[in-house]
Amino acid sequence: MKVMGFAGWSGSGKTTLVEQVIGVLSARGLVVSLVKHAHHSFDIDHAGKDSWRHRQAGCSEVMVSSAQRWSLTCELRGAPEATLDELLAHLRPCDLVLVEGFKRAQIPKIEVHRAVVTEPLLHPDDPNIVAVATDERLDTGLPQLDINDPAAVAGFIVDYLGV
Template sequence: MKLIGFAGWSGSGKTTLVEQVVGVLSARGLVVSLVKHAHHSFDIDHAGKDSWRHRQAGCREVLVSSAQRWSLTRELRGQPEATLDELLAHLGPCDLVLVEGFKRAQIPKIEVHRAVVSEPLLHPDDPNIIAVATDVDLVTPLPRLNINDPVKVADFIVDWMQG
């Protein structure tokens, strides 16, 4: 299983690019999984649903299953946030795991940067960044990928996987 991250500041377009790249890679027959970091409290459950009610009642984990999918929700209840390695251990077999967020993780990453984001670039201080997907004409020793061309970003990832 190969692993590559997409790192960038909020508003840089990570989610849009990752969504498009997943579509390209999946169409090529690759089995792709994703780990996404959220900086805020989030909930994939809905108030009033059985699984939500069970969590509210105190369940640490609730696993919901159907013929189409299953989902496991774990309440941390004061425990530390899971590490990337701990989260990866929960994934099934796949060809490639894309990691969105986790910008400080010690994994190969593509930096995502748009002109509208005023935050500083990450790659000058992060040796794990192997390319930059951007809409800016950057001067960088790293490969520069067009953020608006997910096919070329996918091509880069496939080449990297084979390297």
């Protein structure tokens, strides 16, 4: 599987850009998967639902399946957070995995930057950043992609990874 990450500070537009890029890549016939890192507790289950009740009762893993999708929820219960490599190993084969977050991962990444975000740029300190998707001109030798042109960002990913 080919992997490309998206890294940037909160409010930079990572999720919006990734969503749009997925649409472009999928329309090109590529099978795309996603791994997203959350810095906070999250729940894909809802209180009172059967699967939620099973987790609350103590299950370490709960799988829910239907004719449209299946989902596996793993409770860490004090175990260390999974690494990106461990998470990638759970995915079925696909053409491309996009990774949102995991700023420090040792994978090629596109930094997502908007002028309104005042946090420092990541790429000067991260050799794994291969391009910057931005809404302003930056003083960098990296390729600069228009954050508002998801087709150009998708094209860069396809060319860079040889997908």
